[in-house]
Amino acid sequence: MSARLVSSLNLRPSTRTKLQKAGFQTVKDLQETTPIELSKEIGISNNEALNILQQIKKNKVTSISASEALQQERKLCPISTSCEAMDQMLGGRGVPVGKITEFCGAPGMGKTQLGMQLCVNVQIPQNLSGPEGEAIFIDTEGSFIAQRAAEIARATINKLNENSVTECDPPMNFDIVMSKIYVSKVHNCDELIALIKVLDEFLQEHPRVKLLVIDSIAFHFRQQFDDMALRTRLLNGLAQDLNKFAQSYELAVVLFNQMTTKFIISGKYNLKDQAALVPALGESWGHQCTNRIVLYWRNEIRCAQLVKSPSLQETTVHYQINSTGVRDYQADSLNSKRRWEELYDI
Amino acid sequence: MLQTDVLSTGCYGIDELLQGGLHPGEVTEISGETATGKTQLAFSATLTTICANKNNKVLFIDTVSTFSAERIRTLFLESDRFDHSRCQGMGEEDVMNRIRIAKCFDVYAVMEFIEDLRDHLENKDKDDNVYTNVKLIIIDSFAAIFSPLLGVTQTQGHSLMITLTRILRNLAKEYNIAVLVINAAIASNPNNPISVFSSTKSKPSLGMSWTFMPDVQLYLTHCVENKIENEKNIQQNYVYTNRKEIEVIMKPKICEVHRSRNGQMGKWCIFYMGGNELFTHDDII
Numbered sequence: 001m002s003a004r005l006v007s008s009l010n011l012r013p014s015t016r017t018k019l020q021k022a023g024f025q026t027v028k029d030l031q032e033t034t035p036i037e038l039s040k041e042i043g044i045s046n047n048e049a050l051n052i053l054q055q056i057k058k059n060k061v062t063s064i065s066a067s068e069a070l071q072q073e074r075k076l077c078p079i080s081t082s083c084e085a086m087d088q089m090l091g092g093r094g095v096p097v098g099k100i101t102e103f104c105g106a107p108g109m110g111k112t113q114l115g116m117q118l119c120v121n122v123q124i125p126q127n128l129s130g131p132e133g134e135a136i137f138i139d140t141e142g143s144f145i146a147q148r149a150a151e152i153a154r155a156t157i158n159k160l161n162e163n164s165v166t167e168c169d170p171p172m173n174f175d176i177v178m179s180k181i182y183v184s185k186v187h188n189c190d191e192l193i194a195l196i197k198v199l200d201e202f203l204q205e206h207p208r209v210k211l212l213v214i215d216s217i218a219f220h221f222r223q224q225f226d227d228m229a230l231r232t233r234l235l236n237g238l239a240q241d242l243n244k245f246a247q248s249y250e251l252a253v254v255l256f257n258q259m260t261t262k263f264i265i266s267g268k269y270n271l272k273d274q275a276a277l278v279p280a281l282g283e284s285w286g287h288q289c290t291n292r293i294v295l296y297w298r299n300e301i302r303c304a305q306l307v308k309s310p311s312l313q314e315t316t317v318h319y320q321i322n323s324t325g326v327r328d329y330q331a332d333s334l335n336s337k338r339r340w341e342e343l344y345d346i
Numbered sequence: 347m348l349q350t351d352v353l354s355t356g357c358y359g360i361d362e363l364l365q366g367g368l369h370p371g372e373v374t375e376i377s378g379e380t381a382t383g384k385t386q387l388a389f390s391a392t393l394t395t396i397c398a399n400k401n402n403k404v405l406f407i408d409t410v411s412t413f414s415a416e417r418i419r420t421l422f423l424e425s426d427r428f429d430h431s432r433c434q435g436m437g438e439e440d441v442m443n444r445i446r447i448a449k450c451f452d453v454y455a456v457m458e459f460i461e462d463l464r465d466h467l468e469n470k471d472k473d474d475n476v477y478t479n480v481k482l483i484i485i486d487s488f489a490a491i492f493s494p495l496l497g498v499t500q501t502q503g504h505s506l507m508i509t510l511t512r513i514l515r516n517l518a519k520e521y522n523i524a525v526l527v528i529n530a531a532i533a534s535n536p537n538n539p540i541s542v543f544s545s546t547k548s549k550p551s552l553g554m555s556w557t558f559m560p561d562v563q564l565y566l567t568h569c570v571e572n573k574i575e576n577e578k579n580i581q582q583n584y585v586y587t588n589r590k591e592i593e594v595i596m597k598p599k600i601c602e603v604h605r606s607r608n609g610q611m612g613k614w615c616i617f618y619m620g621g622n623e624l625f626t627h628d629d630i631i
Contacts, residue, residue, distance in 0.1 A: 004461040008509055010454045013502065027461075061459040063405065063476070066445035070415035099411050229497055232532075237494035243411055244451040283548055286380035287489060287530035290411055308381040310389075311417035313621060314597070 003028065009055055018042040019052075027056050073098075077131040079122045079211055079252055081114065082156065082326045085317035089306050090291070094121075097131065097210060097252045100242055100288065102217075104257040104279035105295030109302065110321040111256040112143045113152070115213045117325040118254060119181045120153045122211040123172060128160060133210025133251075134180040136202075140192060140219045144183050153177045155324030182206075189220035193234065196241050203249045212245065216256040218280040232284050239288035255289060257281060301329060353398065353482055353524050356390035356427055359615035359626025363603050364562060368482065368524040372607075373515055373559065377489075377529035377550035378566025382599050383619045384528050385412045387566075388484050390624050391526060393422055395482045396441050397431035403444045405463070405477070407456060407485045413447050425622040426589050446476060453491040453506050460513055467521055482524045483514070489530035489551045496553060504555050511559045527560060540604050541565065542614055545573055550604070561607045569598035569616055584618050594621030 004027040006019050022042045024030055030038070030053065039049035064072075078094040080087055087094045095101050095118060105111050119137055124130020137144055157172045182202075186192045192214075203209055217238075225231045246253045260280040279286065279294065286292065292308035305316040318329035352366040361367045368374050368391060376384050392404045406413055422428050422441055450456045466477045495503030518525045534549035541549075546567055550556070557563070567573075569580060584596040602614035617626045 003464070004457065005509065008454070008457045008506060010452075055454075060462055061448060061450055061455050062462075063446040063448035063459070065443050065476075066415045066418055066447060067439060067442035069413065069447050070419060070442060073415050233494050233497055236490065239410075240451055240490065240494055243409075243490075247411055247449055247451065283379065283531055283533045284489075284493065284551060287487065288410070292380070310385040310412040311414035313594075314381075 006030070009052065011052065015044060015048060015052070018044060030056060076250060077126075077129070077210075079118055079131055080124070081319075082117050082121060083317075083319040083328050085328055086304055086319050086326075089293075089304065089312070089315050089317045091312055095211075095252050095254060096291065098246050098250055099290040100239070100246060100253040100255060101291040101293070102255045102257055102279075102289035103293045103295060103304075104259060106259045106277065109295040109297075110319075110326065111295065112141075112215055113148075113321050114326050115215045115254065115256060116144070116149045116152050117156070118211055118252075119149065119213060120156045120177060120325075122252075123177050123180055124160065125172065128163075131210045132208075134182070134206060134208045135211040135213065136182045136184065136199075136209055138192070138195065138212070138214045139183060139185045140214065141216055142185065143215055144185070146178075146183075149181065150174075150178060151323065152325040159324070180208075182209075186220070189224075189234070192220055193238060196238055199241075199245065203245060203251075207249070209249065209251055211252050211254065212242070213254045214256065216258055218256075218258040222258070222260075222280060232282070235281065235285055236288065239285075257285075351522065353391065353395045355387060356394035357387065357617055357624050357626060359617055360387070360564070360601050363564065363601060363609070363613050363615060365609045368526055369561075369608075370481070370522040370524045371519045372561040373511065373518065373525045373527060375488075375527045375529055375550070375560035375563045376566065377531055377563065379531045379548055379568060382566035382568055383617075383624065384566060385486055386619060386624055388486050388526060388528055389418060389421060390427075391482065392445060392484065393418065393425075393428060393441070396444050397422075397428055397436060399481075400436065400440075401479045402482075403446065403477070403480045404482045404484065405446045405448065405480050407448045407450055407459065407483065409450055409456065409485065410487055410490045411449065412486055413449075415442065415447075418442070418445065421622050424588075424590075427623070429589070446480075450491070453495065453510065456485070456491055457506075457510060457513075460510070460517070464513070464517060467517070480521070480523055482526060483517070484526045484528070486528040487530060488527045492552060493530075504553075507552070507556060508559070529556075531565075541567075542602055542612055543567075543573060543600070557605070560605075562609065563604040563606070565602050565604045567600050567602075569600045573600070574616075580616060584620075586618070586620070586623060588621070588623065592621075594623065596620035596623065 006024050035046055035049040035053055039046045076097040078096050080094040103111055119135035122131055122133045122135045126132045153174060157174055186195055221231055242253045258280045259277045262276050262278045294305050294307050296303055301318050302320055303316050304319055306314055320327055320329045351370050353368040354361050355367055376387055378384050395402050395404050448459050450459055463477060470478060492503055492507050514525050530551045531548040532551040537544055538546040538549040580598050586594050586596050596618035597620055598616050598618055600614055600616055603611050605611055615626055
């Protein structure tokens with residue numbers, strides 16, 4: 001620990017220079033000093049000096065063995081999507097906790113619906129093998145409609161009641177369910193970044209939060225950015241924070257992403273130039289989430305394809321969205337796709 | 347150096363590109379597009395190293411929560427590749443106990459952890475030293491911890507990247523450890539000049555200064571149709587039947603050597619990935 005270079009600490013460049021000029025090379029040189037001494041010696045405020053010393057003294061990062069990791073993983077309760085096929089695809093029981101899961105899809109695929117469904121399902125009590133948690137819904141597109149969330153919540157509660165054995169004791173209460181979805185609307189990407197930065201505090205106050213939904217991550221980042229390198233940096237920083245939350249508070253982070261058209265110019269005489277629908281935010285963003293699912297239409301059926309996962313097989317499943325929320329695909333519900341086609345004149 | 351010190355990645359074709367596998371004392375980089383098998387290759391190398399010797403340990407530094415203990419367990423118990431080790435009496439518990447995982451979500455945490463690791467390795471006589479006999483250190487992924495810090499006008503990120511790599515290299519040399527670094531990919535227009543294939547539209551991330559750091563750089567891409575001209579042997583969806591008679595669909599991916607200090611550059615191979623398996627064409631036929 002002691003041989004660590006001062007330059008590798010998380011400090012402002014000016015502070016780092018001051019430390020190095022005063023002859024502090026490694027962390028060992030700093031260990032004996034007090035904040036007041038340090039602030040006098042290199043000419044920084046007491047608070048800054050305290051900040052430096054706290055960084056050195058904070059808890060060590062330790063490693064665990066894979067068997068301990070296995071036990072920890074098994075303790076985490078995934079969040080069901082209410083669509084059994086999709087749950088199976090995601091590893092058996094739903095959206096994994098402690099990881100970032102991204103759903104990408106064109107408009108009308110039901111991304112927001114899925115988000116609201118998850119916000120309700122995260123509250124399924126433990127005796128019904130749910131996570132019994134709370135949810136945060138960060139709404140960037142203005143798409144969170146409380147009325148619709150209420151519909152989904154009622155339908156889900158009814159479904160649970162049907163299955164529950166003890167009728168006198170309803171497993172979930174509608175008002176409580178609605179009160180445990182914390183909705184935050186953000187209007188630009190500055191607000192989004194600021195919100196993520198202060199979320200740490202909120203999560204500490206609300207330890208039961210097990211789900212964080214951002215609908216959608218792409219919206220604010222797809223406009224008003226001239227400097228694409230800056231955008232990549234901001235997005236990656238955001239992903240780092242989200243990863244940290246997912247691990248340290250054991251919550252499932254669910255991001256929704258839009259799709260964009262990518263032109264593939266083949267440059268060869270025998271191949272045509274093509275256009276493909278790909279998830280927005282570029283190649284580098286694709287690395288940030290742990291699991292990625294693409295939602296699309298195929299033969300008038302909604303499909304969800306798992307395209308990226310460190311632990312699961314690439315698969316495609318069918319699902320449907322109806323008045324009660326996200327459900328397993330049933331062959332007789334074809335009309336929604338037709339309506340969609342008429343609307344967009346495809 | 348003894349040939350036995352070289353650690354296999356578990357995939358014959360890729361070992362061939364690496365002159366036998368991951369060399370102790372060297373920093374090997376695997377970068378590639380999303381879902382091309384970077385993490386799978388890391389898992390495969392982890393288990394192959396663990397199974398090669400009953401004392402070997404592997405340290406996995408996870409920066410994007412990709413590590414899945416359940417997955418490692420399944421691979422060990424179900425993949426045909428580890429039949430031999432299982433037969434020799436290596437138990438699940440023992441294998442899992444020899445893999446160490448450190449979750450670090452920013453570069454400062456990684457730095458702190460690496461320094462702590464160095465302390466442990468220096469004081470070998472300490473009781474219950476969990477890091478003795480660590481043969482392989484994997485960082486998955488490097489890009490995630492550095493990309494928020496790297497920019498044209500920001501020097502701090504670059505300096506940290508070089509410092510960390512230097513520390514890793516020192517550790518690797520001193521304690522005979524192989525270091526495997528996973529990196530991401532970014533778009534490269536109109537194409538990637540280093541790639542053998544003119545249709546490759548991406549390149550490793552982390553910029554120019556990083557390209558000097560690793561000893562070997564492997565690059566993984568999807569093997570889409572028409573990617574390779576005059577190559578007839580590629581099967582888009584190869585169906586593999588494993589020993590339990592379960593059919594798995596394997597997808598072809600390409601692994602090429604972008605740069606190498608001791609091997610030949612520009613070599614490449616096609617490997618198939620799916621289910622619990624990972625192998626090259628030669629292994630099938």
